[in-house]
Amino acid sequence: xxxxxxxxxxxxxxxxxxxxxxxxxxxxxxxxxxxxxxxxxxxxxxxxxxxxxxxxxxxxxxxxxxxxxxxxxxxxxxxxxxxxxxxxxxxxxxxxxxxxxxxxxxxxxxxxxxxxxxxxxxxxxxxxxxxxxxxxxxxxxxxxxxxxxxxxxxxxxxxxxxxxxxxxxxxxxxxxxxxxxxxxxxxxxxxxxxxxxxxxxxxxxxxxxxxxxxxxxxxxxxxxxxxxxxxxxxxxxxxxxxxxxxxxxxxxxxxxxxxxxxxxxx
Numbered sequence: 001x002x003x004x005x006x007x008x009x010x011x012x013x014x015x016x017x018x019x020x021x022x023x024x025x026x027x028x029x030x031x032x033x034x035x036x037x038x039x040x041x042x043x044x045x046x047x048x049x050x051x052x053x054x055x056x057x058x059x060x061x062x063x064x065x066x067x068x069x070x071x072x073x074x075x076x077x078x079x080x081x082x083x084x085x086x087x088x089x090x091x092x093x094x095x096x097x098x099x100x101x102x103x104x105x106x107x108x109x110x111x112x113x114x115x116x117x118x119x120x121x122x123x124x125x126x127x128x129x130x131x132x133x134x135x136x137x138x139x140x141x142x143x144x145x146x147x148x149x150x151x152x153x154x155x156x157x158x159x160x161x162x163x164x165x166x167x168x169x170x171x172x173x174x175x176x177x178x179x180x181x182x183x184x185x186x187x188x189x190x191x192x193x194x195x196x197x198x199x200x201x202x203x204x205x206x207x208x209x210x211x212x213x214x215x216x217x218x219x220x221x222x223x224x225x226x227x228x229x230x231x232x233x234x235x236x237x238x239x240x241x242x243x244x245x246x247x248x249x250x251x252x253x254x255x256x257x258x259x260x261x262x263x264x265x266x
Contacts, residue, residue, distance in 0.1 A: 025122065039101070
């Protein structure tokens with residue numbers, strides 16, 4: 001059994017500063033015909049695409065062949081395949097957004113932290129595989145030396161030492177993680193870059209306050225109208241009650257007078 005580091009294939013792409021890249025995934029890359037993309041000739045990434053049975057990756061491999069993208073030959077005179085990672089990344093930077101390079105994630109992340117800081121990893125990893133140290137069959141190193149290496153790798157991995165070393169050399173000592181561009185100006189996150197969020201938040205607060213104020217005014221007007229209707233109704237009903245009471249009193253007076261006259265006659 002051999003324990004080996006995990007390697008993932010990913011896409012490297014160059015884009016102008018402060019501009020959203022036109023591709024955000026490998027699907028976007030495969031479904032367009034304006035941006036060329038390639039791999040290292042004879043490398044593990046090329047073997048992955050060549051041997052893949054996934055229709056998307058097979059179509060991408062066919063697109064990389066010269067006979068399938070001759071209509072793009074006017075853009076770049078070289079083949080989409082390169083001899084080294086350095087050549088591929090250099091072509092990405094010189095292509096002005098017309099070439100994407102597919103390579104291993106580890107190298108991609110490292111180069112993404114190097115000046116001029118104008119490349120980026122696009123989308124998710126395409127696959128996951130591993131590599132290790134090979135020895136001749138029957139070689140004693142296979143059991144003694146490699147066995148010790150396997151245990152050491154497992155120990156460092158469980159202790160988090162491998163992750164610490166990756167952060168140290170890939171990110172902590174990177175040339176782009178501090179936000180320094182070629183012009184020397186800082187591009188780190190600051191108030192001016194997130195001011196739009198606060199503007200939207202403030203506009204939302206003002207709009208909510210105005211909405212609440214309008215609702216309050218409308219509700220008060222409605223309540224006032226209801227009160228006025230009740231008051232008018234009460235005013236209309238009051239004379240009717242008073243007149244009915246007066247008629248009752250007059251009838252009662254006449255009745256009493258009749259009884260008085262009748263008793264006088266007897």
